[in-house]
Amino acid sequence: MRQPARLLVAISGGSDSTGLLIALHQVLRTNAFPHITLAAATIDHALRDTSAAEAADVAKLCASLGISHTIRRWHGQKPATGISAAAREARYRLLAEAAAELGATLILTAHTLEDQAETIAMRAARSDTQASGLAGMADAVLYDRRIWIARPLLFCRRADIRRLLTDHGLGWIDDPSNTDARYERVRTRQALAATGLPELDPQSTTRRTALSARAADRLRNHAKTIAGAAVQIAPAGLSEPGEDLRHMLSAAIATVGGRVHGPGRDSMDRVLALLRQPPGGQLTTGRTVLSNRRDGLFILRENRGILPLVIAAGDVDLWDDRFEIANLCDVPLTVEGDADGAIPDLALNLPSGLARLARKGLPSLSRSDDGQPVGSQDARITLRIAPFDLFLPRFDLTLADALAAVFGRDPYLPPPF
Known part of the structure; x- marks a missing residue:
């Protein structure tokens, strides 16, 4: 401590x-x-x-x-x-x-201990629960990136x-x-x-922590973002499929889609099946489009359900569950999809069809009174890592830090003990 x-x-x-x-x-x-x-x-x-x-x-x-x-x-x-x-x-x-x-x-x-047993039983009863969820509650959770919450009586x-x-x-x-x-x-x-209370596996948390560490290694070594709009995972990062590949992809899909939880097991089975097919296949899941190409897997926000948002002067709000936007102007701002097409990284690093899709998933800001576009001095935009920014279990800290690094965010607050 x-x-x-x-x-x-x-x-x-x-x-x-x-x-x-x-x-x-x-x-x-x-x-x-x-x-x-x-x-x-x-x-x-x-x-x-x-x-x-x-x-x-x-x-x-x-x-x-x-x-x-x-x-x-x-x-x-x-x-x-x-x-x-x-x-x-x-x-x-x-x-x-x-x-x-x-x-x-x-x-x-x-x-x-009773609370832990109930949590594991509820997760096990859900047909789409990932195996990693059976670790139950973590002994500590980071809340809102700002303070850790510990559970000293779990045993x-x-x-x-x-x-x-x-x-x-x-x-x-x-x-x-x-x-x-x-x-x-x-x-x-x-x-x-x-x-009667079932026997709980004392090694489940250790295994979950190790799983997250392996998933984090895949991310660090093989993933990159393109203009904050797409994640590309190199072919080497998709080899030797296992639970760590599933865990990494689930976290990446949830982040790009702005979802707290990754896709269910059936959806993730479809994702892994896509990777076993020859390049050229595509599917949608968790508000994302996954495109399997020769140079890797691309994950982008699906062009559906991206709604406009008006942010009052001086306020901070969340757009599309993916971007926290602070309005630094003295007038309201309107946020919509379809960012300016002149984003060099998109055109240079994505096939044309994917570049157009990626632009639609990026925020475009304008003054609500006259529709004039605004510059970086008028708003502060921060990408949100939806699976972990509100509640981060300690056993996923390594994976969350890897995602933060890939998306250009600061590391998460380490536990105070």
């Missing part, structure tokens, strides 16, 4: 997060780690009438322990569908804001955590949503309770 360090515990008041806070408090009060301090944050999702009172109870517990605590509330209208995913995104966004305010260098969450059972709290005369809050069978995780939890 880098010194000094300030740990921010995400505590809901449930048994797992309360146990994590108590265990850390016990260790740190011995002064064995004087360079580490502790803070806590509770995210009130405002989804239940009792949530504000529960957050206040957590604040009282932290005050009794002498631990700095803040409450962040998820304001605004909640979505009618996808509430779990939306709540998760809001939770991590609010935790990152709290960490910045409190000067925290690391966020800690209390995911347990701890919930019963042991509750025993610790009971021994200290402490209770916890039971969230009723944890028994609501409308949620996939709850149904999985109930199924595992009936069959």
Whole structure:
């Protein structure tokens, strides 16, 4: 752990997060780690009438322990569908804001062995899940390229955590949503309770890390970008097909297509089948076009569903899920596809048909009031690496850094431990 360090515990008041806070408090009060301090944050999702009172109870517990605590509330209208995913995104966004305010260098969450088993079971049940997904949750995740979130209890059972709290005369809050069978995780939890917790493979994370490292080597040695619009992978990088080739191609396709996840297994099987055919074949998947040529595989954004976007003066927005664009003007800017045809790299390094397609996938900026094009001094454009820019599992850090290098981005923030 880098010194000094300030740990921010995400505590809901449930048994797992309360146990994590108590265990850390016990260790740190011995002064064995004087360079580490502790803070806590509770995210009130405002989804239940009792949530504000529960957050206040957590604040009282932290005050009794002498631990700095803040409450962040998820304001605004909640979505009618996808509430779990939306709540998760809001939770991590609010935790990152709290960490910045409190000067925290690391966020800690209390995911347990049971949570890990449920995650792996849910991924295994999805027919299009890649084998690499069965590693489950990483022990640490980089959020929004700015702060790491660690999960120190992934190998701890919930019963042991509750025993610790009971021994200290402490209770916890039971969230009723944890028994609501409308949620996939709850149904999985109930199924595992009936069959017993399976043995988890202790080497799965090691294998996933090694897989990502091999995929990263292929990228570094054999891939390049052309004007930020296309990825070319040399024939040598496509030889000796294996899971690392699949993993590399999945990440590259997701990045070019602006998708958080790569194509499913069936789609990736089609991609690998394309590579086994003589040069000249082409297919579309994950909002991309893949063209297999004698000089390698070209991956470009598909010319479909590229919508215009208006960015207010001084604002930053995401266009086509691929480019973060900051408007530095004092008037709104309109962003559309089909960039200026005079991009030398496209004409020089891509066949004419692919060059035309590549141009349509690049942003073209103009003033919204008079339609006049703007220059680089009027906007800042940053390519987004969609699979990793919001949530980057630690076992994929090497692959993410390889993608960043290929696309001309800075490396990702290394873990603070």
